[in-house]
Amino acid sequence: MIDAHLLVSGIIFGLSMGSIYFLTAIGLSLCFGLMRVISLDQLLYYAIGAYITYSISAAIGNLWLGILCGVVVGGLAGFAVERLVFLRIYEKDITFSMITSFGILIGGVGVIKFIWGLVPRPVPVPIETQLNVLGTDVPVYRLIVILIALLVYAGIWLFLNRTIIGKAIRAGTEDVENVEGLGINVYRLFTITFIIAGALSALAGGLNSPLIMVDPQMGLEVLAFTFMVVIIGGLGSIKGTFISALLVGQVVSLGSLIYAPLAQMAPFAIMLLILLIKPTGLYGSQLLKR
Amino acid sequence: MKSDDILTVAGLNVSYGESKVLFNINLNASSGQIVACVGRNGAGKTTLLKTIMGFLKPTAGTVTSNGTSLIGRAAYVVAAMGVKYIPQDKKVFSDLTVRENLELGSYATRDYDWDKVTTYFPKLKQLMDRKAGYLSGGERQMLMIGRAILGNPKLLLVDEPTEGLAPSIVAQLKDVFRELSSKSTLVIVEQNLPLVCAIADKVYALNEGHVMAELADREQIKPETCEQYL
Numbered sequence: 001m002i003d004a005h006l007l008v009s010g011i012i013f014g015l016s017m018g019s020i021y022f023l024t025a026i027g028l029s030l031c032f033g034l035m036r037v038i039s040l041d042q043l044l045y046y047a048i049g050a051y052i053t054y055s056i057s058a059a060i061g062n063l064w065l066g067i068l069c070g071v072v073v074g075g076l077a078g079f080a081v082e083r084l085v086f087l088r089i090y091e092k093d094i095t096f097s098m099i100t101s102f103g104i105l106i107g108g109v110g111v112i113k114f115i116w117g118l119v120p121r122p123v124p125v126p127i128e129t130q131l132n133v134l135g136t137d138v139p140v141y142r143l144i145v146i147l148i149a150l151l152v153y154a155g156i157w158l159f160l161n162r163t164i165i166g167k168a169i170r171a172g173t174e175d176v177e178n179v180e181g182l183g184i185n186v187y188r189l190f191t192i193t194f195i196i197a198g199a200l201s202a203l204a205g206g207l208n209s210p211l212i213m214v215d216p217q218m219g220l221e222v223l224a225f226t227f228m229v230v231i232i233g234g235l236g237s238i239k240g241t242f243i244s245a246l247l248v249g250q251v252v253s254l255g256s257l258i259y260a261p262l263a264q265m266a267p268f269a270i271m272l273l274i275l276l277i278k279p280t281g282l283y284g285s286q287l288l289k290r
Numbered sequence: 291m292k293s294d295d296i297l298t299v300a301g302l303n304v305s306y307g308e309s310k311v312l313f314n315i316n317l318n319a320s321s322g323q324i325v326a327c328v329g330r331n332g333a334g335k336t337t338l339l340k341t342i343m344g345f346l347k348p349t350a351g352t353v354t355s356n357g358t359s360l361i362g363r364a365a366y367v368v369a370a371m372g373v374k375y376i377p378q379d380k381k382v383f384s385d386l387t388v389r390e391n392l393e394l395g396s397y398a399t400r401d402y403d404w405d406k407v408t409t410y411f412p413k414l415k416q417l418m419d420r421k422a423g424y425l426s427g428g429e430r431q432m433l434m435i436g437r438a439i440l441g442n443p444k445l446l447l448v449d450e451p452t453e454g455l456a457p458s459i460v461a462q463l464k465d466v467f468r469e470l471s472s473k474s475t476l477v478i479v480e481q482n483l484p485l486v487c488a489i490a491d492k493v494y495a496l497n498e499g500h501v502m503a504e505l506a507d508r509e510q511i512k513p514e515t516c517e518q519y520l
Binding site for chain 1: 343345364365366369370374375377381383384385386390391393394395397398399437438441
């Protein structure tokens with residue numbers, strides 16, 4: 001039997017980890033949903049967000065300002081890559097975007113090594129306070145991470161459902177040609193989506209930086225889990241990505257409490273199981289044409 | 291080519307990779323006309339509409355509207371110039387409500403006068419908050435047409451509008467197309483020959499990417515005449 005205190009902290013740990021997975025995966029999911037591209041470069045913005053947070057918080061001692069700057073830089077990086085690279089490959093096969101974006105990720109890791117070096121960097125946790133939850137002390141910072149992910153989910157939901165640009169993006173995930181045929185500049189939608197995706201990936205990196213050691217490979221380290229979250233949730237589905245991220249977070253966290261190697265294995269087993277039952281993922285629709 | 295022609299297609303050739311689909315297509319439509327393209331599946335009818343709209347790039351030939359070339363322009367620019375495409379298979383945005391579908395049509399054209407849509411299709415009024423994915427085939431087609439006529443397009447490209455619809459809906463659409471032709475020029479790809487013959491001012495018969503016949507005389511436009519080319 002697992003100790004109740006251990007279980008509570010395991011659940012909170014899993015939720016915070018799932019929150020980070022959600023923020024990282026949502027960009028990948030949005031980009032696939034609308035543009036039918038696999039944007040692995042999102043993991044680069046995740047690392048950039050963490051490094052900018054590290055640099056700013058080391059310089060002026062304010063983590064939140066660091067995260068904010070990271071978000072801005074992540075959004076700008078997403079914008080630049082979309083304009084310079086993806087704009088030229090939208091019409092090509094999906095594998096082309098996967099290989100190209102993986103190249104950007106690897107190249108970006110090299111740039112990070114050049115700027116910040118190879119040594120992992122620690123970022124201090126801004127809030128050391130613990131909060132008592134069901135008799136167990138849990139770090140307040142992890143609760144804030146969960147809260148921010150919930151707010152982002154609500155914000156994305158409102159954006160997609162209450163704004164005309166969001167509605168156009170939702171329509172585009174069904175049939176982008178049909179949206180264009182109405183007279184809507186879909187390339188502007190693509191750019192907006194990339195900026196949002198880059199900013200959210202960077203937010204994930206910034207928020208996660210005090211919970212891990214910031215190192216150049218950090219994007220590559222979460223690549224498999226991020227990809228898994230998107231696939232389990234259903235490509236292009238925000239709700240699916242959210243639920244899947246929390247599920248994977250719990251499986252990793254609670255799995256490690258039961259038997260440590262489970263933490264790495266169990267999410268893949270869950271993914272296989274879900275894909276066997278529902279090949280399009282939890283909330284994925286049939287793959288639609290671009 | 292007359293500059294008052296709403297649509298002029300001249301010497302159009304289109305290929306999908308190595309496979310040539312359209313061969314030297316010539317077609318024109320004047321203001322207020324209903325022009326129908328008939329032909330078997332695979333004749334190149336949809337390819338023709340998609341090329342006019344800017345979704346496909348021709349290998350040769352010209353497409354002009356009121357003397358302005360449409361070739362090389364993105365589809366959203368062509369749409370902004372007053373050319374709207376209503377695709378086949380009733381492709382509404384199924385996850386969006388009827389209202390949201392119309393909002394997108396309005397957003398693109400800045401035309402928020404939905405009365406003209408509900409005048410043609412009163413039924414849509416009661417369906418505003420229903421997800422388009424739950425509409426019947428006929429209701430979807432009404433929504434597609436309603437969404438496209440926002441912004442008062444000068445040219446409507448309509449792809450297989452009556453496919454799979456009940457006769458009563460087809461009869462309703464026939465009246466709607468007639469009314470629409472007083473404001474827009476229509477190019478309709480259709481296999482329903484009685485409908486084509488009832489509304490078309492001109493018929494182009496396509497076969498394997500070639501225009502086999504151009505029937506411009508109302509007397510010629512009869513189901514038995516058109517059927518020869520199918």
